[in-house]
Amino acid sequence: QVQLVESGGGLVKSGGSLRLSCAASGFIFxxxxxxxxxxxxxxxxxxxxxxxxxxxxxxxxxxxxxGRFTISRDDAKxxxxxxxxxxxxxxxxxxxxxxxxxxxxxxxxxxxxxxxSS
Amino acid sequence: EIVMTQSPAxxxxxxxxxxxxxCRASQSVSTSLAWYQQKPGQxxxxxxxxxxxxxxxxxxxxxxxxxxxxxxxxxSSLQSEDFAVYYCQHYHNWPPSTFGGGTKVEI
Numbered sequence: 001q002v003q004l005v006e007s008g009g010g011l012v013k014s015g016g017s018l019r020l021s022c023a024a025s026g027f028i029f030x031x032x033x034x035x036x037x038x039x040x041x042x043x044x045x046x047x048x049x050x051x052x053x054x055x056x057x058x059x060x061x062x063x064x065x066x067g068r069f070t071i072s073r074d075d076a077k078x079x080x081x082x083x084x085x086x087x088x089x090x091x092x093x094x095x096x097x098x099x100x101x102x103x104x105x106x107x108x109x110x111x112x113x114x115x116x117s118s
Numbered sequence: 119e120i121v122m123t124q125s126p127a128x129x130x131x132x133x134x135x136x137x138x139x140x141c142r143a144s145q146s147v148s149t150s151l152a153w154y155q156q157k158p159g160q161x162x163x164x165x166x167x168x169x170x171x172x173x174x175x176x177x178x179x180x181x182x183x184x185x186x187x188x189x190x191x192x193x194s195s196l197q198s199e200d201f202a203v204y205y206c207q208h209y210h211n212w213p214p215s216t217f218g219g220g221t222k223v224e225i
Contacts, residue, residue, distance in 0.1 A: 044217055044218070044220045045217040047217070050212075060213035104152035105152070110160075110161055
């Protein structure tokens with residue numbers, strides 16, 4: 001079955017960096033768009049970033065993270081990444097990786113908490 | 119940016135009752151609309167895509183419809199496991215994609 005497992009979260013100071021990873025299994029990873037989403041404590045869902053399939057030639061970001069976050073993928077290792085730099089308190093959230101079925105997000109990881117302290 | 123507005127924010131219902139949740143898009147999203155269910159401490163689960171198609175394994179008591187920019191998720195007879203927060207999401211010409219603020223269905 002499809003599994004997505006995030007790692008790399010934790011506590012970081014404002015201005016610091018973290019790299020999230022998402023290990024995928026149970027499907028042909030290279031065939032799928034992948035995405036990162038987040039959910040601030042007690043808040044709703046926010047789409048963060050997207051990467052196209054087959055090597056990831058196309059990437060997109062929500063405006064609030066442009067220039068600070070970088071999405072990438074390693075199809076040989078069935079892995080998705082999110083490099084987060086210049087972190088701010090408002091980036092504090094549970095981050096989810098998700099497999100995109102075209103547009104809707106068909107499968108989600110369990111999420112990983114990122115806490116940015118000021 | 120397309121804004122998705124869900125109403126109401128909270129619905130208080132009893133098991134066995136039927137409920138309808140609303141989602142409005144600020145502009146046309148065609149049928150590029152999904153619904154998700156999220157229980158406390160869990161990741162969201164895709165329920166509906168294409169405005170009205172149930173995802174794999176979703177019970178038939180969940181149905182959804184669309185009329186222009188208005189979308190509705192209906193749960194015909196609430197079971198105990200259906201008490202959760204429900205989000206709508208558009209994916210029209212995505213990325214980007216945006217979610218509604220959610221509707222909490224509580225006892």
